[in-house]
Amino acid sequence: MSLLAAKTIGKKFGGVIALNDVSLNVEQGEIIGMIGPNGSGKTTFINNLSGLYAPTTGQFIFNGENITGLAAHVITGKGISRTFQNLRVFPNISVLENVLIGLHCRIDVSLWDVYFGFVKTRKIEKQAREKAMDVLAIADLASRKNDLAKNLPYGKQRLLEICRAIVSDPHLLLLDEPCAGMNPVEMDDLAKFIRILQKKGITVFVIEHNMRFIMSVAERIVVLANGSKFQEGTPAQIQNDKKVQAIYLGDEGEL
Amino acid sequence: MQNIEQRSDKHESTFNNIIKFKSLLENQVYKKIAYILLLLFSVFLPNIVNNxxxxxxxxxxxxxxxxxxxxxxxxxxxxxxxxxxxxxxxxxxxxxxxxxxxxxxxxxxxxxxxxxxxxxxxxxxxxxxxxxxxxxxxxxxxxxxxxxxxxxxxxxxxxxxxxxxxxxxxxxxxxxxxxxxxxxxxxxxxxxxxxxxxxxxxxxxxxxxxxxxxxxxxxxxxxxxxxxxxxxxxxxxxxxxxxxxxxxxxxxxxxxxxxxxxxLEESCLMIIMVIVGGMGSLLAPIAGVVVMTIATEYFRDIAEYRMLIIGVIMVTVLLFRPQGIFGTSAFKS
Known part of the structure; x- marks a missing residue:
């Protein structure tokens, strides 16, 4: 059984059809990429998947469970984390606190425990901090744990956002254009980081415009165009596909 | 030239002292001692203030x-x-x-x-x-x-x-x-x-x-x-x-x-106190309370201008410290 099965997902905004019958499977442990021209519905797809929108038609089956249209915070609890295209770290709090907020749904403390069970609360808090520090150590951010998130360089903020998403041990991580605004060195770091995540057992779903990056990272690529699934295959297949070249570069015949 | 160097040294040492002071407060033991001293002071305050x-x-x-x-x-x-x-x-x-x-x-x-x-x-x-x-x-x-x-x-x-x-x-x-x-x-x-x-x-x-x-x-x-x-x-x-x-x-x-x-004025006053003291930090609003209360009491004779005085204080504080007296940096404009 695949980790995630999207079945005929459709999304309409009024009369605009943003997604039209997109079906795909994500297998456990793979790195899957999604590419497509601007406005092809890539971000809409993961917004639907992560619960920010509810799809108009179709179903998401995650771990054998129908998660279509659940609220975002519930879906996070079920093990799908994401990052955003336009970087959304919490700017005015420390790096460590950012990661601790990512751990929110795994900290089992009720309001009652906060006031009346502070031995338990303190123990759980301590474990949470250790866990957050472990994740920061993987991303080489441990030494900057007390810096405000907004004072980190851009590439590090991107890494921090991914740390915040993976600290809750998700089964599936959705990355929405993680390379946007990065320089080639930072991109290589990110590619390495994503492979580490894969080794840790996290399935990664990447949307990216940067072809060099996605071709080197992804094991399988899905191409979206005008809200529909256009092509699917290994990076080599996609690179040599005439139709995909056509949607990116235009038809030879049109020239 | 020497003068300038000396001055910058002096400046640096005060700066270091501030950093030291801050890191002192981050130490849990010193923090506890500070709280205990504050509590003791509060308990004996009525003996000091007899009025x-x-x-x-x-x-x-x-x-x-x-x-x-x-x-x-x-x-x-x-x-x-x-x-x-x-x-x-x-x-x-x-x-x-x-x-x-x-x-x-x-x-x-x-x-x-x-x-x-x-x-x-x-x-x-x-x-x-x-x-x-x-x-x-x-x-x-x-x-x-x-x-x-x-x-x-x-x-x-x-x-x-x-x-x-x-x-x-x-x-x-x-x-x-x-x-x-x-x-x-x-x-x-x-x-x-x-x-x-x-x-x-x-x-x-x-x-x-x-x-x-x-x-x-x-x-x-x-x-x-x-x-x-x-x-x-x-x-x-x-x-x-x-x-x-x-x-x-x-x-x-x-x-x-x-x-x-x-x-409604009362609600506004509370908000002003919180803003002046500093938002997003637990004890900071108390600074706002102290400043605003003392100011309004001090200018009691011209009570009609109370709101004016409050306004002036608020604008002054926000000009020099947009995040409030002890606020966190989140509110820096």
Whole structure:
């Protein structure tokens, strides 16, 4: 059984059809990429998947469970984390606190425990901090744990956002254009980081415009165009596909 | 040339001293010692200040400190602007006044019930945060504050209208009857300590972090698994609970309660105190309370210009320290 099965997902905004019958499977442990021209519905797809929108038609089956249209915070609890295209770290709090907020749904403390069970609360808090520090150590951010998130360089903020998403041990991580605004060195770091995540057992779903990056990272690529699934295959297949070249570069015949 | 070097050395050493001082405060042991010293100082304060007039001012400061710390949870931590906080303060005040004068309740049950009733109404006003956001929510809170005041004024059978409830008896807790300014000071100090401890437990837990996440970026917070709708309701309820406690304290301290105690101006004053003191840090609003209370008392002779003076202080503070006197950097413009 695949980790995630999207079945005929459709999304309409009024009369605009943003997604039209997109079906795909994500297998456990793979790195899957999604590419497509601007406005092809890539971000809409993961917004639907992560619960920010509810799809108009179709179903998401995650771990054998129908998660279509659940609220975002519930879906996070079920093990799908994401990052955003336009970087959304919490700017005015420390790096460590950012990661601790990512751990929110795994900290089992009720309001009652906060006031009346502070031995338990303190123990759980301590474990949470250790866990957050472990994740920061993987991303080489441990030494900057007390810096405000907004004072980190851009590439590090991107890494921090991914740390915040993976600290809750998700089964599936959705990355929405993680390379946007990065320089080639930072991109290589990110590619390495994503492979580490894969080794840790996290399935990664990447949307990216940067072809060099996605071709080197992804094991399988899905191409979206005008809200529909256009092509699917290994990076080599996609690179040599005439139709995909056509949607990116235009038809030879049109020239 | 030498002169300049010396000066820069001196500058650097003061800078280092400030850093050292800050890191000293981060040390848990020193922090505890600082708290204990502060508590000791507070306990012996009435022995130092023998003037009843000054004790009265200090009591009002404590009252506003409780109010502002609760409001800071809503405004500074969660970023919800509530201009109806005086209504919850009033709900606490009227609950205590009515229960004590008409139903012969003891003070302690009144205090707890005042808090709980303010909490319930806080949850009620928190419900619309689901749909109504930002400025519109702020308007809603103003409306709630005004409705509360008008009901208190018009429902003469229950609240005695604009005349207010007078002759609230001397409160007693376990045989300790609270009469003098000093007694009220200790009662206030107990309430303030309670407020501080419960709030610091809350803000240092995952709940406090969730509130901050909502302030920083609500969408990202929901993707972190935070049920933002529920957390906003929780924070509203808890913030208002402290307003209820403060209202109860006001009722027994003033021995009268009138609707004019809970005007919109009062809500604005609390917000100004929180902004001047600094948002998003637990004790910072107290600085605002102290500055504003002293200023308004000092210029008592020209009381008509009170709002003007408050305005000048606020503008001055915000010009030089946009985040408030002790605020966190989140509010730097």
């Amino acid at each position: 009843m007039y000054y004790m009265g001012i200090i009591n009002y400061m404590i009252l506003y400190a409780i109010l502002c710390m609760g409001l800071n949870l809503i405004l500074g931590y969660t970023g919800l602007l509530s201009l109806g906080h005086a209504a919850f303060y009033g709900l606490g005040g009227y609950t205590t006044a009515i229960l004590i004068t008409r139903y012969d309740f003891g003070f302690l049950p009144c205090l707890i019930l005042s808090g709980i009733i303010a909490l319930l109404f806080g949850i009620l006003l928190g419900l619309p945060t689901r749909k109504v956001r930002g400025d519109y929510f702020c308007l809603l809170t103003i409306a709630f504050g005004e409705i509360f005041r008008l009901v208190a004024q018009a429902w003469i059978d229950f609240t005695n209208g604009a005349m207010g409830i007078v002759g609230i008896p001397i409160p007693q807790i376990f045989g300790w009857s609270i009469r003098t300014e000093t007694d009220f000071y200790y009662l206030g100090l107990i309430l303030l300590t309670f407020t501080f401890i419960t709030l610091s437990l809350l803000v240092n837990s995952k709940f406090g972090r969730a509130f901050i996440a909502i302030r920083e970026d609500e969408l990202a917070a929901s993707v972190m698994g935070i049920n933002t709708a529920v957390y906003k309701i929780i924070v509203f309820g808890i913030g208002c609970f402290y307003a209820g406690l403060a209202g109860s304290y006001l009722a027994v301290y003033q021995t009268t309660i009138t609707p004019s105690n809970f005007r």
